Amino acid sequence: MSKGHRAVTLREVAEAAGVSIATASRACSKPELVTPETRELVAAAIERLGYRPNVIAQDLKRAATGVILVVVPSLSPYFLDIFRGVEAAAAELGYTALVGHSDRRGDREVAFVDRVRSRRADGIILATSVDSGGLHIARQPLPPIVVALDECGAGYLPSVSVDHEAAAFAATSHLLALGHRRIAHIAGAAGSSMSEHRLQGFRRALADAATPLDPELLFQGDFTVEAGERAMERFLMIPRRPTAVFAANDEMALGVLRACRRAGLKAPRDLSVVGFDDQRIAALTEPSLTTVGVPTMALGRQAMLQLGRILAGEAVPQKLVLPTKLTLRASTGPPPRP
C-alpha cells in the first residue's frame, strides 16, 4: 500500500488565498459566515490547486463516518434486494451504504462487526444469520446493529423480519386446500433458523390438517438449485410419490422443476411445486412458480430506519415483523387423480 500522490491540503489553499486556515475551512463548510469576496478567493484557490477535503480527517473530528455496512451471506439477487432497500433509506438519512459479503462464515461476520467497532462505519445491518458468531460478539458491548430478514441470537439484537413460520404455514395450507395429502418439504441450509422456522410452519400446517408426515418426504437441502434436483430425484424413487413439493426457497423449487422435466413429469399436472421468496426468477420459470413473497426491499428499508433511530439515540422496538404474501402462479393445482 502506497501513499498515493501528494495531496493538496486546506493549509495550502489558505496560503494561496492569503487567508487563515480557519477561514478557508469556514469558506467550505459554512459559507454564510464569510464575506462573498473571501469566499470567492478561497473558491478560486481550491479550483486552481485541485483541492479535495480529506474526509478521513473530517471523520476523525466528527467521530462518525456516515457509512453503514450491510452484510449479506451471499451476493445473490435476493439479498441484494434487501441492500437496495437499505440504500434508498440510507440516502434519505444522509448515510452511504456499502455491501460486504460473509460467505456464510461466522468469522467474516465478526470481522465486519469489528469494522464498525473500529469506527470505519457508524453501524451495521446483518442480513444473515449470526447464530454461531452471535454469542462470540455478544460478550462485548455491541455497536449499533440491526438484523434483517431473520431474528437471531435469541432476540439479543434488534431485528426486522418476516414470520417465516406463518408464511410456510400458509404455503402448505394452500397445497392442502387443493387436495394434496402427500406433501414433501425441502428444507433450507441446516443451522439456519430461517430454515428451521419454515420447516416448523410446514409441520404445523400438516398437523392442523391431521395429515401425518412421512419422514421420507423430508429432505435436508441447502438453498441451491442442485439440492432441489437431488431432492426431487430422491422423491421420485419413493413407491408412493408425493403429489406436491414445498421448497424452502425458489432456487430449490427451480431444481425440482428441472428434475421433473428430465423425468418427463409436467407441473402442475403431475406435481405441484411451491417456492419461497418470490425472487425475480419465480415469474420466469416454466411453469411460473407459486411462491411466498418476502418484502425484501421493505425489510432493508425498515432495517435502515431502525438503525437510524438507534444512531440518533432513540429507543427502538426490539422486533419488527413485516407481512408476507402468497403469490399464486402456474406451478400449483389439484393432485392427479390416480
Added chain:
Amino acid sequence: MSKGHRAVTLREVAEAAGVSIATASRACSKPELVTPETRELVAAAIERLGYRPNVIAQDLKRAATGVILVVVPSLSPYFLDIFRGVEAAAAELGYTALVGHSDRRGDREVAFVDRVRSRRADGIILATSVDSGGLHIARQPLPPIVVALDECGAGYLPSVSVDHEAAAFAATSHLLALGHRRIAHIAGAAGSSMSEHRLQGFRRALADAATPLDPELLFQGDFTVEAGERAMERFLMIPRRPTAVFAANDEMALGVLRACRRAGLKAPRDLSVVGFDDQRIAALTEPSLTTVGVPTMALGRQAMLQLGRILAGEAVPQKLVLPTKLTLRASTGPPPRP
C-alpha cells in the same frame, strides 16, 4: 448522524496499564519492541476496557485506507462475479474491497471517484462504461483507477478487458458455419461501447462471409429479458424470418427463448440462439444456451492486480486483454430445411 457511544481510547488503555501512550501503541502494532511483561499488562488493560483501535485515526496517520472501491452499473450476478475476482486478489494484497453501484448514472460514478479523491478509499475499479462521465473527471489529475470489462475514455485510463469485437465475430461465424444466412442481432444498451463492439464483430463476420445484413434483422435492445422478448416478437412478424439470433447478452437471449416458446417455436429446431457472457443462467435455460464466455472473475482479479501495481508506484501496461471462449450448448444447430 450521532457520535455513537463514547469509545475507549489508547490513552485510557495506557493509563489503566500504567504505561505511556507510546508504549501502549507499540504493544499493539510492534509487540517485539516491548518486554513480554508490559505486553501482558497492556493486553490485559485492552481486554478489560474493551479497547478497539480507531482505524480512522490510523488511516489519517498512514494517509491510506486499505480500501478499494469497485463500482458496478448494476448488482447483477454478472458484475458481482467481477467483484469476486477483485475481492480475492485484494485479500492477497492486503486490501479490502467494497462494492458500490452506479445504476448506470454518470454522476454516481463521479461520486465514487470523488470518494477516493477525498481519501475514503485508496483506489477504484470501474466495471462499467464511463463514456459520458469520462471527460468530466479527466479534467483533474486522476486518482488510482482501473477500468474492467470495457475499455473507455479513448484509452485514457488503464483497462483490463476482453475483445468484444472478436468474440462477437466468433459467435456469428459459428452460426454461419452451421449454414445460417438470415441471422438477426439484438444489440445491447445504446451508448455502451461494449454493445458497439459486439455489433461491429457481428457485422464483420457477415461481411467476411459475403452475407448482406437485412436492416430489419437488427434490433436495438438494452440488455434486459424484456428487450429480448420484444425483439423476437418483431422478428416473428417479418415475412422472411431469421433462422438464427445472436443476442448481445444472455438475458436478452433468454427473452428470445421465452418468446419462441410462446409462439410454439422450438430451439434449435426452428431457430438457433446465441447469447453473450455465459452467465450462470445460460446453463440452466431450456434448451441450454450457446454463448460467449467472458472470464469475469479473471477480469476482476487482473484489474485488482493492476491497481495494486499502480498503488505501489509501478508502471503498468495501459491495456490488458483477456481471452473469451465460445461455449457450444443446445440452443444452436443447423437452420431448418424449408
Added chain:
DNA sequence: TTGTACGCGTTATCAT
C-alpha cells in the same frame, strides 16, 4: 526498553 513531543488534516472555541 520506555517516555516526550510533534504531526497527520480538519473543525471548533475562543479572542480580536
Added chain:
DNA sequence: ATGATAACGCGTACAA
C-alpha cells in the same frame, strides 16, 4: 468577519 490555537486518536522520531 477573521485569526490563532487546541483538540480528534494515533504513530513515531528522538531523547532518555
